[in-house]
Amino acid sequence: MANLNLNLDKVTLISLPRDLFYKRTKINSIYRRFGPDVLVSTISDITGIRVDKYVMVDMYAFAELVNVLGGIDVELTEPLVDPTYRVRDENGKWSTLYYPAGVHHVNGVQALRIARARHYTPAFSRDMRQQQILKAVKDKLMSIGLSDINRLSRIIKLGFKYVETDISWLEAFSLYRSSQDITVNQVVISTDNILYSTYTNLLATGLAEDQVGEDFDKGAWIVMPLDNDWKVIKKFIEEKIAE
DSSP states (O other): EEEEEEETTEEEEEEOOOOHHHHHHHGGHHHHHEEEEEEEEHHHHHOOOOOOOOEEEEEHHHHHHHHTTTTTTEEEEEEEEEEEEEOTTTSSSSSEEESSSSSEOOHHHHHHHHHHOHHHHHHTTHHHHHHHHHHHHHHHHOOOOTTTTHHHHHHHHHHHHHEESSSOOOHHHHHHHHHHTEEEEEEEOOOTTTTEEHHHHHHHHHGGGGGGTTOOOOOOEEEEGGOTHHHHHHHHHHHHHHO
């Protein structure tokens, strides 16, 4: 989610883990099962922040947007390696995903690969990479002048074709005009701050991993707020937005 404060020219990006287990459901399954309205309501309940608007973007539209922008620059603080992720380069040669640490100028498909890779990396590093990509897209969008009619037209067409949102085009244009100098604050909610990891059946029984045998079905891997106190998430987000 994103909290936009135009008075302070600041937007706070907040990543909620896909495996966050709320009311016996992983939040990454809510949109597919119940639609955007229930997802928006659930995120509001978890964060304590009223969600005014939502945007749903098809991942292939995202890749096409990056291409329309002429690519983006993404900085990796550590190498990104995933031997299970098969990729094919422009010459048709197959290999596995690998990017060394550093700044990379990537096209749409490459940006999508960096955003989606999740094996052989720290559990929540993908969330940070996705935020970096969103920031890079924002920076590139802000660099487009109103005189660049061709690119703006292509972006608008992409929006009509692939984007599901309750933001009107007039509102979107107003946000674009008022967000030229906005700064981005990145927040990833993880086990490094206010969450802990467990499994669904362990949570249901109140047992720890060292209290069950090897034949015990632990269930699905999930994350929960510390002490199972959902107010912890609300307080953490409130503090981060105020920074």
